Amino acid sequence: MNSLVALLDATLLEDHIDDHAIKIWCNRIRSLKPLPAAICTYLHNIETIQKHLSDYAIPIATVINFPHGLYEAEDIQSEIRQALSLGVSELDIVIPYGKWLQKKDPLMIIDFILQCRSWAGDKIILKFILETGAIQSMEDIGVLTELLCQYGVHFIKTSTGKMVPGATDMAVEAIAAAVKRYYDLTTHKVGIKVAGGVRTLEQANHYVNIIREQLGDAWIEPRYLRLGASRLLDEIIRNRCGG
Numbered sequence: 001m002n003s004l005v006a007l008l009d010a011t012l013l014e015d016h017i018d019d020h021a022i023k024i025w026c027n028r029i030r031s032l033k034p035l036p037a038a039i040c041t042y043l044h045n046i047e048t049i050q051k052h053l054s055d056y057a058i059p060i061a062t063v064i065n066f067p068h069g070l071y072e073a074e075d076i077q078s079e080i081r082q083a084l085s086l087g088v089s090e091l092d093i094v095i096p097y098g099k100w101l102q103k104k105d106p107l108m109i110i111d112f113i114l115q116c117r118s119w120a121g122d123k124i125i126l127k128f129i130l131e132t133g134a135i136q137s138m139e140d141i142g143v144l145t146e147l148l149c150q151y152g153v154h155f156i157k158t159s160t161g162k163m164v165p166g167a168t169d170m171a172v173e174a175i176a177a178a179v180k181r182y183y184d185l186t187t188h189k190v191g192i193k194v195a196g197g198v199r200t201l202e203q204a205n206h207y208v209n210i211i212r213e214q215l216g217d218a219w220i221e222p223r224y225l226r227l228g229a230s231r232l233l234d235e236i237i238r239n240r241c242g243g
């Protein structure tokens, strides 16, 4: 189970949560050994979390263009600028998947990636969220994954967790297959973040096994595999306490 915690992007994306609840959540994070790979939360929670976890060197990720991928460029640029000013280490950016589904224009996605990379700079980890529950077709997921790989993203992330379905076997297999094709062509490894509806250790291990089968043990580490989950933490703590 410790290996799962090391892959965890512990997620706090509840829409209404007060500082006291955030403090309690942070205490639960502090109890984990090892610590999770990162914390993923909204911009407006970051300073509170930094206050309660100031003595812990846990990378903080925030969500951008979230959850619907509909923001205008200036709003996305403003969110990224704010994240950088807060010292965020990772950005989970929703691609404009609705716009892509209308015309399936690769140039629009390429332009979006390059714009986000220019605003974020090269010191921050970029994860791009496909929202596979909306994209649905295995072929389209593969096309988008290969585009993102070609334009220098660090992780491909399945879902926002705000749509049903979130992560699915089909989506994870399609992403992993495209990442493998890119690796075979370039020897460059791109990370995968499985998120959305991952509630149990069994589900988490199942997705890790899919990645391991498709890409090998070299991917089973936080630099190349993350599990984004908001309620897996409960299961981890319950199992650790023998609950």
Ligand SMILES: O=C[C@H](O)COP(=O)(O)O
Residues within 6 Å of the ligand: 009, 011, 013, 040, 159, 160, 161, 162, 166, 195, 196, 197, 198, 228, 229, 230, 231, 232
């Ligand atoms: O990683 C981000 C997702 O929101 C996590 O989804 P979840 O809340 O279904 O665990």
